[in-house]
Amino acid sequence: MSGVETLGRVLPVVALRQRRGWLRRALRTGPLVCGSAILALVVIIALMAPILFPGNPNDMVDVPAQWPGESAATPLGTDSMGRDVAAGLAYGARVSLLVGISSAVIGLLIGTTVGAIGGYFGGWTDRILARLTIIFQTIPSFLLVIVIVTIATPSAAIIALAIGVASWPTVARLVRAQYRSLRAQDFVMAARSLGYSAPRIIVCEILPNALPPIVVTTSVMVANAILIEAGLSFLNLGDANLISWGSMIGDGRALLRTAWFLTALPGSAIALTVLSLNLIGDGLNEVLNPRAGKE
Amino acid sequence: MMSLRRTAQVARHAVLDALPTVVGIVVLNFLLLHLVPGDAVDVLAGQSGSATAATMDAMRAQFGLDRDLWSQLLSYFVHLAHFDLGQSVRFGMPVSRLLLERIGNTLILMVTAQVLALILGILLGWIMATFAGRWLDRALSVLVLIFYSTPGFWIGLMAIVLFSVELGWLPNGGTGTLSVRLEGLPWLLDRARHLVLPALALASFFMAIYARLTRAALVEVQYQDFMRTAHAKGLHPLVVQLRHGLRNALLPVTTVAGIQLGNLLGGAVVVETVFNWSGMGQLALEAVQGRDFNVLLGVLLISSILVIVANAAIDLLHAWLDPRTERADA
Numbered sequence: 001m002s003g004v005e006t007l008g009r010v011l012p013v014v015a016l017r018q019r020r021g022w023l024r025r026a027l028r029t030g031p032l033v034c035g036s037a038i039l040a041l042v043v044i045i046a047l048m049a050p051i052l053f054p055g056n057p058n059d060m061v062d063v064p065a066q067w068p069g070e071s072a073a074t075p076l077g078t079d080s081m082g083r084d085v086a087a088g089l090a091y092g093a094r095v096s097l098l099v100g101i102s103s104a105v106i107g108l109l110i111g112t113t114v115g116a117i118g119g120y121f122g123g124w125t126d127r128i129l130a131r132l133t134i135i136f137q138t139i140p141s142f143l144l145v146i147v148i149v150t151i152a153t154p155s156a157a158i159i160a161l162a163i164g165v166a167s168w169p170t171v172a173r174l175v176r177a178q179y180r181s182l183r184a185q186d187f188v189m190a191a192r193s194l195g196y197s198a199p200r201i202i203v204c205e206i207l208p209n210a211l212p213p214i215v216v217t218t219s220v221m222v223a224n225a226i227l228i229e230a231g232l233s234f235l236n237l238g239d240a241n242l243i244s245w246g247s248m249i250g251d252g253r254a255l256l257r258t259a260w261f262l263t264a265l266p267g268s269a270i271a272l273t274v275l276s277l278n279l280i281g282d283g284l285n286e287v288l289n290p291r292a293g294k295e
Numbered sequence: 296m297m298s299l300r301r302t303a304q305v306a307r308h309a310v311l312d313a314l315p316t317v318v319g320i321v322v323l324n325f326l327l328l329h330l331v332p333g334d335a336v337d338v339l340a341g342q343s344g345s346a347t348a349a350t351m352d353a354m355r356a357q358f359g360l361d362r363d364l365w366s367q368l369l370s371y372f373v374h375l376a377h378f379d380l381g382q383s384v385r386f387g388m389p390v391s392r393l394l395l396e397r398i399g400n401t402l403i404l405m406v407t408a409q410v411l412a413l414i415l416g417i418l419l420g421w422i423m424a425t426f427a428g429r430w431l432d433r434a435l436s437v438l439v440l441i442f443y444s445t446p447g448f449w450i451g452l453m454a455i456v457l458f459s460v461e462l463g464w465l466p467n468g469g470t471g472t473l474s475v476r477l478e479g480l481p482w483l484l485d486r487a488r489h490l491v492l493p494a495l496a497l498a499s500f501f502m503a504i505y506a507r508l509t510r511a512a513l514v515e516v517q518y519q520d521f522m523r524t525a526h527a528k529g530l531h532p533l534v535v536q537l538r539h540g541l542r543n544a545l546l547p548v549t550t551v552a553g554i555q556l557g558n559l560l561g562g563a564v565v566v567e568t569v570f571n572w573s574g575m576g577q578l579a580l581e582a583v584q585g586r587d588f589n590v591l592l593g594v595l596l597i598s599s600i601l602v603i604v605a606n607a608a609i610d611l612l613h614a615w616l617d618p619r620t621e622r623a624d625a
Binding site (some may be wrong): 131132134135137138139140141142143144146147148150151227230233234235237242249253256257260263264267270271272274275277278279282 | 315316319320323327331332440441443444445446448449452453455456461477522554557558560561562564565568569578579583586588591592595598599600603606
């Protein structure tokens, strides 16, 4: 009897605690869920673009400069050349995501390699690599991207490469710090005493332990790459064959007074996509690195 | 306060630390210049349309473009030591003079934006940290995250629509009114009115960075022993916040402000285009259109050196803020 009584008295408290725990978890994973949902939507639109909008998004389909809702065929309006804004947004998502992800991969590869080698070996190797990192960090990355893209012909691949080359120092610094602190730990000593080769220790032993902050940085790097690509194609330095959100803003600028939606829509698309990536970054940071965001 | 000797020591370290970086950047600049397919003479010949092979060779000799790579690098260094960045093919004048004409406008824009971003960012971060976990903190965090995700140049364009086209409060571009000749205070006010929108557009992204940093640093510092001691001493909470909390939170903010300087310059390139602000960024784009690589790489070099100088200044500031700092990044 008394046991049941106690249980009865305790249960609501437990339930309350559980509910609070749920609330706290939701607040902690909320950004991650929210960001993933938005990003998933953008990815789906990007993948479905050829099905949703068959035909070239650069083709004239309607009367130029129609406001959203004016014509049933083009629900989000048309630009100064009669192109469908909705189709442009869908195809633009492909360019933004493609350039964003591939440049982040390039930046991660360079940055992780430089940071891991410098941090693991230390000494002169580290000093030279750290100097190289500082040099690339000092040069304004957007200007460097402009210079590289201007020297080569602007194509999506070159733009991704240029952004990757300009953005690796952040990763290198992060990875270097990780390797410097991890290389003195017991499991590395053990691996070394077992006669493992340096590359094996760097890749198979330390890298998995250094991954969490790298994962968080990845989403931020994709976000920044999308912003850089947008600025570049806004300045008409993007891939001329592809329609992108930045180039849509650039084209819409001429009609800023009469048809500002041509600028507003692609800009919102950029902000929303980058926001989703930053939410994911914040969320991952909370989950992987719980102490960082404590209140 | 920091003693004069320590100031000199920190300054010497900063200069010695910066020198290899400068050399590395110059070499990188030079190599980039040589990756360019074709050269300035090809561009000139293309423009005139009537150049013969002989006149092109003569021009190459005149510009020193016919020598081997090493001697060209050497003469590049010698010229740089004399502040000679070469000749602009497109503008027909020395690159250094072109840069001098434009650098002032870019500096005004950058410094204003940086100061605005720091003030607004630290203020927002402080408010968020004070109300950490409550609804005001959450609402501001979302707002800050939106600014962190939105391209500044687009915010500028939307601000033009609102404040210049619809409301007519502020001019939509340029560095000053050209039609009337102004002097004294009216001139200054006119310049300031033209500066508001570009500076805010450029500042938005960096304000968000500093706000997030300040919040994190202040929340972190709240639990430190010296904060509890300060409270226990009976100091006014505001004094504790400002003298002990904010002062410590400022260290990461100033460090990141230095790291972000390069990005601030990059952002200025786009914002200058949006607002027809005739600075180095616009010059760089004109150089891109004319394929005038002397000018383009001159902009890259000068901006990099600007970042180095500013970071050295921040090292000095750090030595003053935090007596424990012997040298940055030791």
